[in-house]
Amino acid sequence: MKYYIIAGEASGDLHGSNLMKSLQCQDVNAEFRFWGGDLMQQVGGTLVKHYRDLAFMGFIEVVMNLRTIAKNLKFCKKDIEAYNPDVIIFIDYPGFNLRIAKWAKAKGLKTHYYISPQIWAWKENRITAIKRDIDKIYVILPFEKSFYEDKHNFPVEFVGHPLIDAISDRAQVNEFQFRTAHKLSDKPIIALLPGSRKQEIKKMLSIMLSVVESFNDYQFVIAGAPSQEYDFYKQFIKKTNVYFVSNKTYDLLSVSTAALVTSGTATLETALFKVPQVVCYKGSWLSYQIGKRLVKHIKYISLVNLIMDKEVVTELIQTDCNTKRLKLELQKTLNEFERTKFFTSYYELEKKLGGKGASKKVAQLIYNSLN
Numbered sequence: 001m002k003y004y005i006i007a008g009e010a011s012g013d014l015h016g017s018n019l020m021k022s023l024q025c026q027d028v029n030a031e032f033r034f035w036g037g038d039l040m041q042q043v044g045g046t047l048v049k050h051y052r053d054l055a056f057m058g059f060i061e062v063v064m065n066l067r068t069i070a071k072n073l074k075f076c077k078k079d080i081e082a083y084n085p086d087v088i089i090f091i092d093y094p095g096f097n098l099r100i101a102k103w104a105k106a107k108g109l110k111t112h113y114y115i116s117p118q119i120w121a122w123k124e125n126r127i128t129a130i131k132r133d134i135d136k137i138y139v140i141l142p143f144e145k146s147f148y149e150d151k152h153n154f155p156v157e158f159v160g161h162p163l164i165d166a167i168s169d170r171a172q173v174n175e176f177q178f179r180t181a182h183k184l185s186d187k188p189i190i191a192l193l194p195g196s197r198k199q200e201i202k203k204m205l206s207i208m209l210s211v212v213e214s215f216n217d218y219q220f221v222i223a224g225a226p227s228q229e230y231d232f233y234k235q236f237i238k239k240t241n242v243y244f245v246s247n248k249t250y251d252l253l254s255v256s257t258a259a260l261v262t263s264g265t266a267t268l269e270t271a272l273f274k275v276p277q278v279v280c281y282k283g284s285w286l287s288y289q290i291g292k293r294l295v296k297h298i299k300y301i302s303l304v305n306l307i308m309d310k311e312v313v314t315e316l317i318q319t320d321c322n323t324k325r326l327k328l329e330l331q332k333t334l335n336e337f338e339r340t341k342f343f344t345s346y347y348e349l350e351k352k353l354g355g356k357g358a359s360k361k362v363a364q365l366i367y368n369s370l371n
Contacts, residue, residue, distance in 0.1 A: 002031045003033075005019075005088075007040065019091075021359070027367055034047060035048050087111075088101070094118075113134045113136070116148075120144065135369075138159050142307065157365055160358040164272070166250075167250065167272050173251045188257040190258050191252050196227055196228070208260045214327050218241075221242075224245060250269070253275055258333040260280060267302040268302075274343055274346050278313065278330055279301070281301055281316070282318055282321045301317060304349060312346075316329065
């Protein structure tokens with residue numbers, strides 16, 4: 001069968017690649033055409049657009065790129081029509097995907113959504129479009145099932161979180177070899193995860209690096225995103241005791257003592273590696289003011305705290321995300337008593353996520369529904 005998949009971010013590329021592998025196990029004749037990234041391309045099929053050309057962060061950035069987004073929507077519709085897939089699989093990226101879904105449903109194409117839009121956080125009115133335009137939806141957070149089914153009377157499948165598989169199935173890292181390969185010393189490592197998009201990296205990396213001189217007994221290692229070149233990061237690396245590792249975030253987390261993490265999927269990844277962390281977010285003033293007024297129903301921005309429904313990790317947002325607070329909270333992650341609390345909560349979090357096999361479950365459900 002022919003599968004058309006649309007993923008617009010680095011996390012979507014990861015989950016899309018694992019889904020494609022699972023679909024190949026179900027369907028020996030599987031053909032793929034997709035919007036995604038390097039990981040999906042490694043599985044096979046045709047990469048139409050790379051997510052590095054699609055991801056725009058914040059309200060201002062979206063407005064500035066409306067023309068590009070409109071062109072991409074028009075091109076995507078033509079490409080789908082020419083390919084004539086058996087099913088379109090949308091992975092997160094709701095602003096774009098829900099527009100394509102509306103068009104696709106009107107064309108009589110099958111529409112499946114993997115990794116639900118976070119309408120429980122904001123834009124809850126999107127439920128109308130989802131009910132109208134999406135045939136099947138697969139959710140990965142435990143509270144999403146009750147949100148859709150109990151609150152909105154829309155049946156969904158809870159499949160567990162795909163990060164459990166992505167992390168547990170990876171090859172173990174030899175710490176000595178990792179440090180040697182990246183010219184790291186034997187000091188404990190504090191990982192810096194500033195995000196994957198240029199806009200957020202520019203915002204976050206400078207403030208993260210401002211604490212370096214207060215932690216001389218540690219070395220700081222920047223997790224370079226696969227979508228960005230080292231030349232982009234060079235402008236920020238002006239201090240000693242700061243290192244850079246490209247496209248090795250999981251390897252880095254597996255040997256890290258603590259981490260500073262920009263809000264997003266990376267907060268959950270860091271937790272699953274059992275690394276104590278401080279969550280940071282700083283957007284443009286206008287984007288933050290707009291977002292604050294739209295997001296009214298949630299208490300936290302990190303997935304860790306949202307899933308646990310309590311503050312497991314400290315969140316430093318906007319003006320709280322400053323050098324003084326960052327130093328204070330990072331110091332707490334290095335305290336043995338505080339670290340024990342992190343580990344206990346992280347194990348509880350992993351249980352809530354539903355165990356392994358998310359990609360396999362989704363692949364089976366999609367394939368069975370098409371047959």
